[in-house]
Amino acid sequence: MSLPITDHRTATREDWLAARMELLDAEKELSRLSDQVARKRRALPWLRVDKAYVFDTQHGPRTLAELFDGRSQLLVQHFMLGPGWPQGCPSCSFMADHSDGMNPHLANRDVTLLAVSRAPLAEIQRFRDRMGWQFPWVSSQGNDFNYDFRVSFTPEDKAGGQPVYNFDTQAFQGEEAPGISVFYKDDAGDIFRTYSTYGRGVEVMMGTYALLDLVPKGRDEREVPYKMEWVRHHDRYPQRPSGPAMSASACCAARG
Incomplete structure (x- = not known):
């Protein structure tokens, strides 16, 4: 649990309103930039699968x-x-916690949302039941999907020390990594990869972060390499925080 805020400046109503209007201009600029980036994203060429x-x-x-x-x-x-992992990555679970609420709305906009993991289906289902999720979750065990989309890594990949992740070589030692990929199927049944995002790009699924960015303490994360150390599976948070959160290892250690 973080320390309370004790030294933030205050203002008169008039000064607060002036500062808020200045921030509103920056927020509108950010919204326009986000719209521009979204148009560029949709304009990307497609890759046939x-x-x-x-x-x-x-x-x-x-x-x-x-x-x-x-x-x-x-x-x-x-x-x-x-x-063989006893549970899924806490950060991926944080992402997935938002899926069930979004799914009816996405389906209404011609979008199917699901998760893919390399674990066998029985192991996926066991963890899915524990977490109470309803979204579709399938196993890619036995095919090359995870490896082709650079979210799973072979011993040979790791032996080189610099596997390709997020479209670049990374000093990444784990065997799994997070990501989001988007596909389109045309009337002829042909499938195209239209987009993939990795690293901090997956925050698009983390609506909780968008809300935390609104509150005074913000994300309130420590300045450490793995800033999501605070994230727990939603059934593992204490009922009432009473002290500093226990340190968490990086996602890839979740199998330990």
């Missing part, structure tokens, strides 16, 4: 095309849950 991926699902084997579930757009969370 020719490999025949088959996933294990609750309804039996399904191809990538079948995962669209009758819609033309597919949004995939690359969820860090490797074979």
Whole structure:
């Protein structure tokens, strides 16, 4: 638990309103820039997906095309849950906690949202049940999907010390990493990769962060390499915080 704020400046109503209007100009500028970036994102060229991926699902084997579930757009969370892990990555779980609330709205806009992990389906289902989630979650065990999208790494990848992640080489030693990928299926049934994002790009799913950015303490994270050390699985937070949060290892250590 962080320390209280004790020394923040105060102002008269008139001064507060003037400062708020100045900030509003900056917020509007940021919104316009965000709209511009979104247009550039949609204008990216598409990459045809020719490999025949088959996933294990609750309804039996399904191809990538079948995962669209009758819609033309597919949004995939690359969820860090490797074979044999006792639980999923806390940060990926933080992302996934937002999915069930968004899913009805996304479905109404022709978007299917689901998670993909390399763990076997039974291990996925066990953790999904524990967390109480309803969104679709499938296993890529037995295909190259995770490796092709650079969110899982072979021993050979790690042996080099600089595997490719987030479109660049990284000093990354884990076997799994987070990401989001987007696909489009046309009327002919052809599938295209339209977008992927990694690293801090996955914050787009973390609506909690957007709200924390509004409050006085902000994200209130320590200046450490892994700033999400505070995140817990939602069933592992104390009922009432009474002291400093226990330190957490990086996501990849969640399997320990």
